[in-house]
Amino acid sequence: MRAHAGDWLILEQAVLGREVRRGLIEEVHSPDGAPPYWVRWLDTGHEALVFPGPDAHVQTAAEFAAGTQASQRVAEVQEEVAAPRRRT
Template identity: 45%
Template sequence: MQANVGDQLVLRSDSVGKTDRTGEITEIRGPNGAPPYMVRFEDGHQSLIYPGPDCLIRPS
């Protein structure tokens, strides 16, 4: 998985009735755009994310 600062990270919901979470990648800590990523979500929460198979990257 490769990303750039400003791309959107989408965490797919794993349960019926829950919505996907989307956040902006603010920092890339791996080499050459690789994870982990620092992500700021819509509610202002920031988290260091190691994306799994339930994540996708939307280019900015």
């Protein structure tokens, strides 16, 4: 796993019912981008030094933004489909 400051750490938790955690990597302590990373978690704002496990992966800022935009568009389409149609 390799990262740069500004990338996102994504934890795909294997426990049923647990949300995916996303954190902004603010500092990388290794010159080659290896862990540990100083991360600010999106859901809580908490900052911590993280040694990611096998359920984690890194996304660049561009990949994260694209995924966020896609999720927003899916929500918009679902809302449109669920809305009652007006007959004219």
